[in-house]
Amino acid sequence: MKATGVVVEHNPFHNGHFYHIKESRKKTAADIIIAVMSGNFLQRGEPALVDKWCRTEMALKAGVDIVIELPYVFATAQASDFARGAITLLEAMECDAFCFGSEEGTIEPFTRSYEVLTTQQEAYQNSIKQYMNLGLSYPKALNEAYADITKDLNFSFVDLSKPNNILGYHYIEAAFHMKARIQPVTIQRIVANYHDDVDQNQSIASATGIRKALFEEGSLEALEKFMPQTSLDQLLKWKDSVSVFGSWQQFWPLLRHTIIRSSIQDLASFAEVTEGIEHLIYEAAKESETFEEFMIRVKSKRYTWTRIQRMLTHIYTGFKWETLKEHPKPTYLRVLGMTQNGQKYLSEKKKNLSLPLVSRVAATKDSLLEIDIRASDLYQLGLQSSKINTPVGMDYRKPPIIL
Amino acid sequence: MKATGVVVEHNPFHNGHFYHIKESRKKTAADIIIAVMSGNFLQRGEPALVDKWCRTEMALKAGVDIVIELPYVFATAQASDFARGAITLLEAMECDAFCFGSEEGTIEPFTRSYEVLTTQQEAYQNSIKQYMNLGLSYPKALNEAYADITKDLNFSFVDLSKPNNILGYHYIEAAFHMKARIQPVTIQRIVANYHDDVDQNQSIASATGIRKALFEEGSLEALEKFMPQTSLDQLLKWKDSVSVFGSWQQFWPLLRHTIIRSSIQDLASFAEVTEGIEHLIYEAAKESETFEEFMIRVKSKRYTWTRIQRMLTHIYTGFKWETLKEHPKPTYLRVLGMTQNGQKYLSEKKKNLSLPLVSRVAATKDSLLEIDIRASDLYQLGLQSSKINTPVGMDYRKPPIIL
Structure with a gap:
């Protein structure tokens, strides 16, 4: 069976993602699609809208065959570490190719840029x-x-001022650095730019635009034309059972408490917190009743919004790079879910995989996995919804989703 | 002017406290009563029912002339450190005597026990x-x-199996150790035992009993006969403006998040957390939706309820003894409030006081005071009441209450 890998967040899954999966399959003549997906915290330094299981179901119902979790340390890292983690996992899953969307749309300019x-x-x-x-x-x-x-x-050469080109370049760099067997492929991204708001005349909108529409309008029906029905159904199910969506606005009481409880020295020790910004973070948390107020106080030319949010993610989850050795590598393949086709692929390849497959977390002792489990728990607590009966320890209880 | 000191928590102020103040004044022929009062976290390792300003007003309206804050590190410490902090402050305030309630009721058995x-x-x-x-x-x-x-x-000799005798013994030990000028005096405690429930036929109930009645019945009117009208008015005012009372039940979402976010090693580093209980605390937090569930899981013969709650207090506030030198001494006199009589006393004595008076926190740099301010802020966040407009930084904004 021929497998093609994709690197995704699906926050939430929308028509653009659907197109990406479909085109990846077509362009590489793949039998199965394997997605490496971020867990509950994302590369932009944000809690996911819905948790990793909900997003796994969205992916499986829309064309993905196996979902592997990208561990927290890579999922919330800057682009080069993010890419290195993701490509390592796809290589370990014995994918023949990986396919990413880019503004560029053809692969040669990327490889040429890499060489130069x-x-x-x-x-x-x-x-x-x-x-x-x-x-x-x-x-x-x-x-x-x-x-x-x-x-x-x-x-x-590839235009490295475009966000998806930059990420694609990092994938290629990672693959070439590790002398991976996996072949890079790219497809042209269509229509929506990264931060574009939802335009009701387009059927593809960016995930950022969709989240914005969701928080502003509060109604999910408006999103119908931007995502597959299966994804909308998942969102509706989530809303019924959990009632709130993940966001820093929602997590602010806990994040604020965490910041104020910390000493300045302690704040400075979290990943990506550098150059004295800990003082600003501390004072702003004291003065700000809402996350928006806080960000207005902290934001400066010096740091991007994303960079600040990544600091907050690490403060929120208590993650310090110093607890790991430098440039850690993925140590396991955590299966979040699969289709029957995916299951077939796994039983075929199981013996050749270069990393251990993890389907039962309780049976595995691994420092990166512990970080993932803690991040999951803290995500669930952040939702603070009285509707959730078993907010923590879900990693121990949830078997892989099988569709 | 002759001053007598008392050491109090007033959580909340009730008829037993009223009796204590009145008898202390009478027995020592005092012109003014100076109370050293715990801030927002108490010796039993609990958040106070209402904050230190509300409790200061209760005290001032019921016979106390000056309220001095017992810093967090003493207020939440075991009995010997608690007593040492309190007596040091009363001595620094130039009190002639301190008067405590005890089961014993006369002072000689205490001093004899101390000598032996x-x-x-x-x-x-x-x-x-x-x-x-x-x-x-x-x-x-x-x-x-x-x-x-x-x-x-x-x-x-004094019976050291009785809780108030034990505390009294520690006061005397502290005073004698530091060769204090201040004279110990005791009065007999009347009627209610420490943990007794409210009995509607008695007009003195324990603070524990009163808190229990308050949380169980939810109505403050039932407490009318157990406290001065001025105290009940303060509680009613608090309920109107804040809507919830401080308790671990109320603080549980934040405490739970704090525990789960911590690494085991980190948990072990907080004050009083010893002998591996950090593992139990961590696992119990993951499994427990409520504070009650949590305590049932953590409680064992090995540790008293109070001891465990003190650990939780330090975890919640992020306090580690290692940040201070061993056996710190009080370094300031933080005035929370005073009557006009108290003001007169202060202006008379101001120049002789052996510790600096702090009425404006912003103007003072002191590591113990920073801990108090952080504890205040984290207390306010724990209430999580949308009715509070300025939950943190109150230490900077609130001038001493003057009655």
Whole structure:
């Protein structure tokens, strides 16, 4: 069986994701699609709208055959670590290819860029430093240095100012670095840009736009045309049983308590908290009744919104990089769910997989897995919904979803 | 002006406290009564029913002239540290006497016990160890050793199996150890025992009984005959403005989140958490939806309820003894409120006080005071009442109450 991997968050699953899965299958002639999916906290440093099991069901009902959890430490990390974790898992799952959506749409510019940047590593880094010394921000310096290095060459290179191209580049870098067997493939992203609001005349909207519409309107029906019916059904089921959706707004009382309880030194020790921002975070938490107020106080040119949110995620979950060795690698394949087709693939490949398959968490002792379990529990507590009967320990109780 | 000190929690202020204040004044012919009062967390390891300002008003309206805050580190410590902190503050306030309620009722048995136990320190400690080796718990071993040491002497000694006698003994020990000028005085406690439930035929009930009645009945009117009208008015005002009362039940979502977010190693580092109980605390928090469930899981013969609650208090507030040097001493006199009589006393004595007076927190930098401020903030967050407009930073905004 031929397998193609995708890296997803599905927060929530929408028509764009549906297109991505369908096209990935078609373009690579795959028998099965394996998704590596973030757990309950996402790369933008946010709690997921609905938990990983709900999102797994959405994926399985819309074309994905196996869902593997991307462990917390990768799912909430910056792009290079995120990509390294995801590609390692897809490689370990014996995928033949991985397919990502990009603004670019063809793979050659990515590989060419990788070659140029790798062979001219030193010149590139020096150039970045020079631009930063001139006062440019890191992303801007990166772009300028990249433009300098590629401008005199007679090939087309990938535009690394576009968000999905950047992520795609990191996937390729990860795969090439680890000399992976897995082949990179890309498809063109269509219609919605990353942050675009929902436009009722389009049937593809960004997940950010969908979340915004959901929190503002409160009604799920308005989302009908932007997602498969199976996904909408999952959201409706969640709303019935849990009643609230995950967001920092919802988690704010607990996050605020966590910040104020911490000493300044302690705050500074969490992953990505650097350069004195802990003082600002502490004072802003004291003064802010809502998450919005808090972010207005903390946000500055120096840090992106996403970067700040990732700090908050780590503060909320108590995660410190120092508890792990540098650049940890994935150590297990946690199956969140599969179709019968996925099950067939797994029994076929089981013996060749280079990482242990985890379907029963209780039977496994692993420091990365412990972090995932804690993050799940703290996510459930953040929802603080009186409708949830068994908010914590779900990782121990939930077997993989089988469709 | 002659001042007598009392050590109080007033959680809430009731007729027994009223009697204590009145008798202390009478017995010592005091012009003013100075109360050292615990802040928002109490010696039994619980959040106070109402905050320290509300309790200060209760005290001032019922006969107390000055309320000084007992800093968090003493207020939530075991009896000997609690007593040392309180007596140090009363001595620093230039009190002539301190007066405590006891089952004993006269002071000589206390001082005699102190003398015997101090002169026979070594024999006493050895005897305790022997009894513990026989399998007795520490409090029981203490009682047996004490009985052995006093049984052949022709004096009456204080019965150190009674809770108020024990606390009184610690006050006297603290005062004698520090060679304080302040004189110990005791009055007999009347009627209610510490844990007695409210009996509608008595007009004195224990604070524990009153709190129980309050949480069970939900109506404050039933408490009318057990407390001065001024105290009941304060409780009614609190209920109107805050709507909930402080309790671990109320604080459970935040406490639970805090425990689950912590690593086992981290839990073990909080004050009083020893001997592996951190594992039990962690697992019980995961399994328990309510504070009651949690305590049933954690409680064992090994630890008293109070001891466990003190651990929880420190986990909740993030307090670690290691951040302080051993056996810290009070470093300031934080005035929570005073009557005009109290003000007169302060302006008379101001220049002689051995510790700095703090009425504006923002102007003072002190590590013990920072702990108090954090504890206040975390108390307010624990109430989680949408009715509170300014839940944190109250220490900075509230000037001393002047009646």
